[in-house]
Amino acid sequence: MSDLTKLTLAGALDGMAKGEFSSVELTQAHIEACTAGKKLNAFITDTHDLAREQAAASDARRAKGEAGLLEGAPLGVKDLFCTEGVRTTACSKILGEFTPPYESSVTANMKADGMVMLGKLNLDEFAMGSSNETSAYGPVINPWRKGTDLVPGGSSGGSASAVAADMCLGATATDTGGSIRQPASFTGTVGIKPTYGRCSRWGTVAFASSLDQAGPIAKTVEDAAILLESMAGYDPKDSTSLNADVPRWRDSVGQSVKGLRIGIPKEYTIDGMPAEIQSLWDQGVEWMKEAGAEIVPITLPHTKYALPAYYIVAPAEASSNLARYDGMRYGLRVDGDNLDDTYEKTRAAGFGAEVQRRIMIGTYVLSAGYYDAYYLRAQKVRTRIVEDFKTAWESCDAILTPTCPSAAFPVGRKVNDPITMYLNDIFTVTTNLAGLPGISVPAGLDKDGLPLGLQIIGRALDEDTVFKAAGALEKAAGFTAKPETWWI
């Protein structure tokens, strides 16, 4: 029975549709995998009883012929999505045992489509981090290993690790600067951040509102397409939600890329990037060419300003978004001598070092006298980056880049070096700043046998092309490597 966890989401849905196994059986196999995988610390809240109930209910629905898009599929939910009646922490002490009386729009969509929820997944505190080491619930361990424990990337480290270790068929994640794509790259999984506004932000704990976007981490490009189709959709409760049709993206996967113009931005070659990442990228170019795509050199001249601009805009918004965690209405409260003292003690005890750092940076860049020099300037850079892409789309239909400048690194190596840590996002932040869809596809292994991903970026609302190109890349790369199951 345990090989049910080796299935892809598409395969599992197919198997249930054919009556080869039930959701109860499929869910039980994954619950066992989750239990066996505790060492990875991917799940911080298990909802196994709930999952069994949901699976039984799903089987009953299927028996009546009412199968939804995700019917009976056991999945994981990043603990940034509010889940009704299930503790939601954002992996911060400040939320304490906060249990929302409401369900995020994204998970509500998935529930309506028949999702079985195995539990809530670990993440960097408030999604601020690139290694899942800032979590108040401890770091997540990457199932891929090289002598020592490696980080799974972040902030969606729990999601990536759980999918890579076959503990769930797929997981929700969020991406503010690369938090879906970098962990996907580090764990040999597929992760897509859709166009900003595709997935409702309602009920998802906010980090940086203008950049936050939900998306899935999955085993295959097709699985990612299925999951995103369920997660996405217009939501009048989110003013930035896009009122656009949600196509059946899985149909795009496997379509020919013949004649598709793939842009290669010269600015994504950076100093100090490992040679094997450059050569994987070159390999990707060859693959796309062989698949019939046309390769176009392009320029995105403001790329080098993207990371600094991101690390102004994101903390600025975060400093304001996190003001509501004040110990007054829910979550942690440390009483002080007076109101200000209570605020200070509560927030000092509730927020970890990285979150405090970003709140302080954000507060600083919005302060009187600094606003123009930092925040306003960063917004101007953002406009330039949007224009860069606009110009690029005149000559190409999708862009191919590496996802990250490195493979997974050991736990503890960069956690005290924020600048090095922030550099992880260098290839991913641009799409957040421009609101574009970006997907990471596992494309090869480095010399240490660790997975590396390539990224496809598309036009706004053109996930079709992104999935098409990603499917071609996946097929050409033929990435089938799996980590050894050392944690069991």
Add this chain to the structure above:
Amino acid sequence: MFTAERIADKKDWIQGETGDWEIILGLEVHAQVASNSKLFSRAATEYGAEPNTQVSLVDAGMPGMLPVINKYCVEQAVRTGLGLNAQINLFSRFDRKNYFYVDLPQGYQISQFEYPIVGEGEIDVLPIDADGHPGEVVTVGIERLHLEQDAGKSVHDLSPDETYVDLNRSGVALMEIVSKPDMRSPEEASAYVEKLRGIVRALGTCDGDMEKGNLRADVNVSVRRPGGELGTRCEIKNVNSMRFIRQAINYEARRQIEIIEAGGTIDQETRLFDSVKGETRSMRSKEDAHDYRYFPDPDLLPLKLEQSFVDGIKASLPEMPDARKARFMAEYSLPEYDARILTADKVKADFFESVAKGRDAKIASNWTMGELFGALNKSGAELSDSPVSADMLGGLIDRIADKTISGKIAKAVFEKMFAGEGSADDIIEKDGLKQVTDMGAIEKLVDDALAANPAQVEKAKENPKLLGFFVGQVMKASQGKANPQAVNEILRRKLNS
């Protein structure tokens, strides 16, 4: 930067120890939008509900909750802007004003900082002095009007060491209307607020209820030598009646003058008005002022309006107080005073117009402003709660017009109507107050009176001024019901013969 070119009327100058001073005033008025739901949530806004019963997840600042703009509130802001003869900005934007307080669940207030929905406008106001005499019309510039969320309410007096918070008000839509520093006297300032209140009431965009805090003013006060350099201003927060506005300004201006004349300087600060002591006191200094770190709210898109949307609202605007006043003077031939008082408030003006319909307008105005407003004033009731409706008052006036009762009797009838004893006709019927117009009956009463006072008859023949004595006698005998004109006529005829 503000400039203040107009110099105050000399009568409004304040004499100090070292010479004359004038007051420079600018107001920020917060008007609660008359909307059933909040600016960014669907929670209700009803006044006086049980604490924390009108709070949505958004208003409570729960994790992951997002604001969605209430279109109705946007329409009301545009209506108000049009009523203020102001520029409507087709592009505006919501910004976050960041600060921590217990009654601010999100840790920021959503407001409009850089791009308000309404830009510059102006209104004419007529200051009225303490004796009720109107002064010169003053044009007050409107700097802007923007939409913002109200905060919740902190309750400090339920417990000695705890603060309770009621979030019912959290997220309620406010229009902040900022004037230019164009007022020069307490009377001008209160007339301005009165005018604003009249406008928002006429438009129906705010109920203007100052007691409930639905309209409240922050008053910026500074003093200078007449026409001289502008002084440092102090802002007096949340003044909630016309009288308090005048009191607060008077106190504050004199306080500032005293300090300057004693060689001191004014600290820019926020002050509170203590209505019990009639004084202002410091709330926080400029040094303690928050750095609000305004930035565009990333949860909301910029507010973009179509010109057709604005035009649609423009086409549906009701008659504004100034236009109505002019019409009352022209159409009803009312004196300026009557027209001004009646049109200052839509409810009053509407009331008057229904009383006046098909009746003598001046008599309608006299009864409305004299008897009714007087009685309401005495009883402390609002016109909207008046026990005498416009129809009832009209019915009373009709009985005077058709001579069923005299004006004097009518006043007695009015009192009974006001006390809830029914319509004029009911009371006239019940109390048998119908005026005697039967000439024969009156002549009989006159003859009786003349016969009973032969000595007075002789005197009256010499001195017609004594006619009044007999009028009194006759009226008394008729229990006031005799038509006084008829009595006079008959008496005059008989005494002259």
